Amino acid sequence: MASADLTSEREYVATLYARLDELRDEAKDQLEAVRRTNQGGTHQNRSERDAFARIYEDRVSQLTEIDERLAFGRLDLVPVGDDPTVHRYIGRIGLRDENLQPILLDWRVPQARAFYQATAATPLGARARRHITSKGREVVRIDDEIFDASLLEGDTSSLQGEAALLATLTAQRTGRMGDIVATIQAEQDRIIRSDLRGVLVVQGGPGTGKTAVALHRAAYLLYSHRDRLATSGVLIVGPSRSFLQYIEAVLPSLGETGVVLSSVGQLYPGLDTANEDTQDVSVLKGSVEMAALLARAVKSRQVVPRQPQTLEVNGEYLTVEPQLIQNAMHRAWESRKPHNEARAIFNKAAINALAKQLAAQLRDHGNTIEDSDQNWLKEDIRTAEDVKVALNTAWIPLTPQKLLQDLYARPQWLATLTPDWSAERRALLRRDREADFTVSDVPLLDEAAELLGAVSGGGDAEKRERKQQRKRDIENAEQSIRNMGVEGLVDAESLADGFEAAVERGSTADLAAADRSWAYGHIVVDEAQELSPMQWRLLMRRNPQKSFTIVGDVAQASAAASASSWADALQPVVGDNWRLEELTVNYRTPAQIAESAESMAIAHGLTITRSRSVRASEWPVAVVEATDLLSAVEEAVATDRGIDALGTIAVIASASMVDDLSERLAARFGDDVGRGAAGLNRAVAVLTPQESKGLEFDAAIVAEPQLIIDEIARGAAALYVAMTRPTQRLHLVTTTALPVGILD
Numbered sequence: 230m231a232s233a234d235l236t237s238e239r240e241y242v243a244t245l246y247a248r249l250d251e252l253r254d255e256a257k258d259q260l261e262a263v264r265r266t267n268q269g270g271t272h273q274n275r276s277e278r279d280a281f282a283r284i285y286e287d288r289v290s291q292l293t294e295i296d297e298r299l300a301f302g303r304l305d306l307v308p309v310g311d312d313p314t315v316h317r318y319i320g321r322i323g324l325r326d327e328n329l330q331p332i333l334l335d336w337r338v339p340q341a342r343a344f345y346q347a348t349a350a351t352p353l354g355a356r357a358r359r360h361i362t363s364k365g366r367e368v369v370r371i372d373d374e375i376f377d378a379s380l381l382e383g384d385t386s387s388l389q390g391e392a393a394l395l396a397t398l399t400a401q402r403t404g405r406m407g408d409i410v411a412t413i414q415a416e417q418d419r420i421i422r423s424d425l426r427g428v429l430v431v432q433g434g435p436g437t438g439k440t441a442v443a444l445h446r447a448a449y450l451l452y453s454h455r456d457r458l459a460t461s462g463v464l465i466v467g468p469s470r471s472f473l474q475y476i477e478a479v480l481p482s483l484g485e486t487g488v489v490l491s492s493v494g495q496l497y498p499g500l501d502t503a504n505e506d507t508q509d510v511s512v513l514k515g516s517v518e519m520a521a522l523l524a525r526a527v528k529s530r531q532v533v534p535r536q537p538q539t540l541e542v543n544g545e546y547l548t549v550e551p552q553l554i555q556n557a558m559h560r561a562w563e564s565r566k567p568h569n570e571a572r573a574i575f576n577k578a579a580i581n582a583l584a585k586q587l588a589a590q591l592r593d594h595g596n597t598i599e600d601s602d603q604n605w606l607k608e609d610i611r612t613a614e615d616v617k618v619a620l621n622t623a624w625i626p627l628t629p630q631k632l633l634q635d636l637y638a639r640p641q642w643l644a645t646l647t648p649d650w651s652a653e654r655r656a657l658l659r660r661d662r663e664a665d666f667t668v669s670d671v672p673l674l675d676e677a678a679e680l681l682g683a684v685s686g687g688g689d690a691e692k693r694e695r696k697q698q699r700k701r702d703i704e705n706a707e708q709s710i711r712n713m714g715v716e717g718l719v720d721a722e723s724l725a726d727g728f729e730a731a732v733e734r735g736s737t738a739d740l741a742a743a744d745r746s747w748a749y750g751h752i753v754v755d756e757a758q759e760l761s762p763m764q765w766r767l768l769m770r771r772n773p774q775k776s777f778t779i780v781g782d783v784a785q786a787s788a789a790a791s792a793s794s795w796a797d798a799l800q801p802v803v804g805d806n807w808r809l810e811e812l813t814v815n816y817r818t819p820a821q822i823a824e825s826a827e828s829m830a831i832a833h834g835l836t837i838t839r840s841r842s843v844r845a846s847e848w849p850v851a852v853v854e855a856t857d858l859l860s861a862v863e864e865a866v867a868t869d870r871g872i873d874a875l876g877t878i879a880v881i882a883s884a885s886m887v888d889d890l891s892e893r894l895a896a897r898f899g900d901d902v903g904r905g906a907a908g909l910n911r912a913v914a915v916l917t918p919q920e921s922k923g924l925e926f927d928a929a930i931v932a933e934p935q936l937i938i939d940e941i942a943r944g945a946a947a948l949y950v951a952m953t954r955p956t957q958r959l960h961l962v963t964t965t966a967l968p969v970g971i972l973d
């Protein structure tokens with residue numbers, strides 16, 4: 230590498246940082262100026278001032294956060310016509326000089342595409358691509374790939390910027406995922422920039438970058454469809470809290486903060502659970518049969534009395550025929566509204582009919598009743614205790630929680646609703662009323678809420694009003710931005726977040742997370758192979774336009790209720806309307822570990838997507854045959870720490886063993902050991918295979934692999950997940966035989 234090139238890149242990057250500092254100072258000045266203006270002013274002025282102040286504060290912190298790796302690439306272009314710009318720099322944000330000429334392109338703009346996609350065969354107008362590696366603000370290295378046929382000498386590798394890529398891949402893991410913006414590969418880039426519309430499924434083996442791609446796609450979509458997604462929001466769903474903790478820093482590092490991250494246990498507002506049912510129970514609760522059962526349960530709470538009832542209304546006794554109640558119910562059913570909302574129609578129809586009956590009865594008793602008296606009669610009926618009881622018995626208001634608790638705690642009622650179920654099957658649902666809800670209850674609560682609707686009817690109106698207010702705020706913000714002449718610097722969504730009233734109501738993300746009926750603009754589902762049919766139904770309700778990015782690996786499906794193919798999972802919810810992309814290169818796991826895991830998976834009959842590992846590591850898979858498992862695992866941790874004292878280690882074992890293991894390891898290694906999500910901030914995390922899903926560590930120690938296969942319903946898939954977590958070293962510690970297929 231010519232050192233002159235390095236020097237000139239250092240100079241250029243220094244000018245970019247100078248501009249960044251300038252913009253940051255400008256934003257600070259603007260912040261000061263805004264704070265000084267309208268000290269008094271009207272309420273509206275103050276609210277607007279505070280909103281702008283917040284924008285500038287955010288801008289200052291965005292420009293501060295972006296400091297690391299501001300620019301990471303350069304494209305050399307074939308000159309077109311008189312255009313003298315032959316270099317285009319790519320970075321984490323876009324920058325313009327004081328004459329508004331672009332000096333750095335945001336990685337998401339269309340002109341940056343060639344940086345990720347150009348190859349010697351299809352150079353996309355580029356002659357060469359340069360990867361710029363920096364430490365702090367200092368450029369430390371540049372790597373070039375040449376596409377210009379006249380300069381090319383035989384390198385047609387499909388991996389871009391190998392040196393830069395390998396440096397990232399072998400770097401030590403921190404327990405937090407980082408962005409890959411500098412080294413996105415062509416097959417990944419195509420997926421990231423794929424059309425917003427429709428359902429995109431990304432299938433790939435472990436470590437192929439599915440999570441990374443999904444997150445960068447979210448950042449890309451938010452940037453490219455800001456108008457649409459700012460108001461509707463983006464939801465990212467992951468399997469567990471530990472997984473969300475692992476990925477939570479990626480989008481902010483790309484300058485995007487307004488997304489809702491949710492685990493499957495948090496998708497029902499007001500509930501946040503990680504409790505799991507046993508496998509049989511979660512299979513049953515996850516099956517679509519539960520939707521029909523819940524519908525029957527709700528319907529069974531709309532009861533026509535068998536006998537006429539006598540009701541007292543202000544001293545008059547009315548004999549009410551079942552037919553009157555039945556007719557009122559028909560009225561309500563015709564509306565096709567959910568139970569609680571239809572109840573208002575039922576009540577009104579029943580009260581009208583009762584008022585007519587009462588008027589007729591009073592006339593029969595010699596009273597004069599004018600039409601204008603109807604309102605009084607209705608009021609008398611509505612407030613009569615007997616009527617309230619009769620109408621409530623016929624059509625009781627219900628909450629989703631109560632409906633589900635009743636279903637679990639009242640075996641006789643469940644039996645009447647499930648005449649063709651076996652007693653054992655029903656017993657799976659049996660719970661005390663006070664039992665905590667589980668992750669598998671989340672979609673059932675949501676389904677019930679859908680069938681029931683809002684109890685008061687007021688909730689929906691309030692939500693509608695809040696959404697409309699949010700829309701008005703954004704329109705006002707757009708106007709203010711035009712008035713201030715700061716288009717492009719400030720986005721309306723963020724400004725609206727700062728309006729005083731909006732602060733109380735919350736940002737789009739806050740509103741969306743709290744609202745079960747929120748329609749997201751896009752949903753990203755990670756580890757989607759784990760979802761049950763009921764969870765799919767819930768997610769589809771959250772996005773009526775069906776704009777989804779679904780990433781996962783069907784071979785890694787270890788949840789008992791998950792589907793065995795994408796077609797099986799998606800057919801009931803979107804039919805054939807989905808497109809598939811595959812990722813084929815494994816960026817995480819060294820070849821010898823990947824091969825061992827794949828060979829085990831195949832020997833156990835899993836259909837896996839084979840991938841090509843980009844590298845091997847110097848450590849073979851280590852097999853420790855022991856008589857005392859706990860001490861052998863303890864020794865394996867000590868050995869690994871001897872190799873890499875600062876590395877991260879996952880100790881993965883089936884649920885029956887994790888507590889003993891974590892106690893034992895904590896006794897030896899103290900605070901360096903953490904159980905579950907807490908372990909992600911420590912050097913050693915003790916996890917079940919399920920908890921390890923989606924995560925990665927420098928080393929993984931899998932304790933008693935055969936027990937994982939034996940104890941978990943889809944045990945081989947769970948072991949496949951566990952074995953593919955390390956970026957460097959895999960240790961298998963066993964006191965029995967190793968599972969078949971494992972190569973050491």
Ligand SMILES: Nc1ncnc2c1ncn2[C@@H]1O[C@H](COP(=O)(O)OP(=O)(O)OP(=O)(O)O)[C@@H](O)[C@H]1O
Nearest residue numbers: 409412413414435436437438439440441816817923
């Ligand atoms: N283009 C890339 N440049 C640098 N690192 C990459 C690239 N693609 C993926 N990686 C890294 O490879 C590792 C695996 O990626 P990721 O976790 O997204 O894979 P995955 O397909 O979701 O794996 P799993 O199915 O096991 O959850 C991560 O450390 C990620 O940052």
